[in-house]
Amino acid sequence: MTTELPVTLEQLPPEFFTAPEGGDLHAGNARLRGSGCPVQAINYPVGGEGYVVTDYETALKGFSDPRLSKRIDNAPAWFRDLVKDASPVLISNMLTADPPEHTRLRKLVSRAFVPRRMEVLRPRIQQITDELIDAFPAEGEVNLMEFAFSLPMRVICEFLGVPVADRPQLHSWGNWLSGAPYPDAESNEKLKDASENIERYLLDLLADRRANLGEDLVSILLRAADEEGRFTNDELVSTLVLLIIAGHKTTANLIGNGTQALLTHPDQFELLLNKPELADSAVEEFLRFESPVYRGTLRVAAEDMELGGCPIPKESFVHLLMGSANRDPEAFENPDELDITRTANRHLAFGQGPHFCVGAPLSRVEGQIAFTTLLRRLPGLRLAVPAEELEWLFDNSTSRGLVSLPVRYDARLAADTTQDA
Numbered sequence: 001m002t003t004e005l006p007v008t009l010e011q012l013p014p015e016f017f018t019a020p021e022g023g024d025l026h027a028g029n030a031r032l033r034g035s036g037c038p039v040q041a042i043n044y045p046v047g048g049e050g051y052v053v054t055d056y057e058t059a060l061k062g063f064s065d066p067r068l069s070k071r072i073d074n075a076p077a078w079f080r081d082l083v084k085d086a087s088p089v090l091i092s093n094m095l096t097a098d099p100p101e102h103t104r105l106r107k108l109v110s111r112a113f114v115p116r117r118m119e120v121l122r123p124r125i126q127q128i129t130d131e132l133i134d135a136f137p138a139e140g141e142v143n144l145m146e147f148a149f150s151l152p153m154r155v156i157c158e159f160l161g162v163p164v165a166d167r168p169q170l171h172s173w174g175n176w177l178s179g180a181p182y183p184d185a186e187s188n189e190k191l192k193d194a195s196e197n198i199e200r201y202l203l204d205l206l207a208d209r210r211a212n213l214g215e216d217l218v219s220i221l222l223r224a225a226d227e228e229g230r231f232t233n234d235e236l237v238s239t240l241v242l243l244i245i246a247g248h249k250t251t252a253n254l255i256g257n258g259t260q261a262l263l264t265h266p267d268q269f270e271l272l273l274n275k276p277e278l279a280d281s282a283v284e285e286f287l288r289f290e291s292p293v294y295r296g297t298l299r300v301a302a303e304d305m306e307l308g309g310c311p312i313p314k315e316s317f318v319h320l321l322m323g324s325a326n327r328d329p330e331a332f333e334n335p336d337e338l339d340i341t342r343t344a345n346r347h348l349a350f351g352q353g354p355h356f357c358v359g360a361p362l363s364r365v366e367g368q369i370a371f372t373t374l375l376r377r378l379p380g381l382r383l384a385v386p387a388e389e390l391e392w393l394f395d396n397s398t399s400r401g402l403v404s405l406p407v408r409y410d411a412r413l414a415a416d417t418t419q420d421a
Contacts (some may be wrong), residue, residue: 012042012052017295017319017393025392025400026292026336029054039310042319048076050293050317051310054324056331057349058308062299063160064353069302071098076315086188087177087195092238095297095355101355108231109239112220121155121363128154129373137413142382144374144405148255149248152366156247158239159362161209161216166201172387173198174245178397179180187396198244202237217243243359253292253381253401255370260281260405261290262371264387265338269375276372282340283367287326288347289338294323294400296351322348323400380410 032040038055052203053059062068072080072091083091090096094105094273111233132150136142149171157167178195205218221239225231272282293376301316312318327335350357357363374381383390384406391403 006317012040014042014044014046018396020394023392025323025394026327029321029327033324037310039312043195043336044319045079045317048079049313049315050319050321051307051312052321052327053308054321055308056325056328058323059320059325059348060352062307062318063187063296063348063355064350065305065307066098067302067305068299068307068318069098070096070102070298070355071300071302072096072298074302074315075298077316082188086191088143088306089195089199089238089241090177092232092234093204094239094244094358095242099236099354104228104230104352105235105239106358108141108224108235109243110358111224112217113358113361118361118365121159121362122369124158125155125366125369126373128158130377133219133377134371136378137270139333140410141406143409144259144407145252145256145402147374147404148259148370149252151250151255151370152251152363155362155366156244159217159247160178161218162205162213164241166364170198170201171245171248173201174241174249177241178245178249180401198239198241202240203233205240206233208235210372232329240278245363246357246359249397249399249401250292250357250359250367253399254286254367256402256405257290257292257400258286258371258389259374259407260402261286261338262375263302263381263383263407268338268340269381272371273375276376277338279368279372280364281342281345283364284345284347285340285342286367286371287336287349288332288342289326290400291326291347292321292400293398296320296322297398297400309412312360312372320348322351366394367412378409380408384408 013021016028016303021031032052032054036051038058040052040054042052044050048320053062072083075083086220094102094109097105130149131146132154136147153167153171156166173194176191177198209216209218210222213222218240221236225236226308262272267315268282295318299318299320301314301318302313305312307318325331326349329335331346332342350360390405393399393401393403395418
């Protein structure tokens, strides 16, 4: 089926996601928002019929539109076969389900991520944050992305009860799985290996934990599964994979993106440094300004439909661009300005509707602690390279983050500050 767009625009190439025009994702998004049509065609995944949604209003509607399915079985046959062959471990969780299956699977984990439980974790998260900063080198220069990944990975692994020695391997497997599927056969083979390895590991972990139930998240999930009596091992493993991937990569990008934003906006840096009580609103603004997940995960038209005035054929892929919606001038005043005091910040960084990110409360707490602690413990924090030399990672995933974030700080002052505290 050929779709005629309301506004004539050359179909976007798949490189729109992996190599934005001029390297500037926000400029490309702004151009599309100003084109007169909020929905544009794109050849992504390569070989499929896809559409990007660029404005806030249409994206917001898209998140709750039941015609946009999350189920792999509603995708074209070639895509179904590709995913089921390369990464079957990814397709039995709430992220790839529609109601009522989604409701059932979400119930399995939602009780573990309620805000009050996350607040109970706050002291331990603070302790982990301080321990990581304690290990910073004395010369006062670090790649802050290492810290950004280490903090949420340690937190989610402790939450799951994963042994320390196993965490680097889980991180590696999780990175491969977060990009599924890949456009080339070699990468898909590596993805398949990661999928098989993490499945074996988690099946062993589940078996061990069944025999030794504790208070960790795996034990909580097992108890919930036993109480409900309707969760399979495949669903438990797939849910754990989702929690590992989403539980560290999104927050890592939040910390990295937010720190980069602060270091390139000195007025906002000073404001948060002097008023750490603004941490809550600062985190929300970082989520909006430089969204750690810039486009939504898989959504497929379950039927012929229309969205934003654009006809979308059945089995088409629909990509909701949260990063673009979060800078839509129709929804936010001065959207390209960083303002950590911004109120009524209705960003879409965690999605919206039934698939709103279940781990949002944990990510928010981790971000609040990370930013205030970094500013308090690293006096003179600044970029170690010119801002224009920072490289954004554009890969096959939905994430947006930095390849590295080299920073300097005044180590001697940092030590003095720690002693005073």
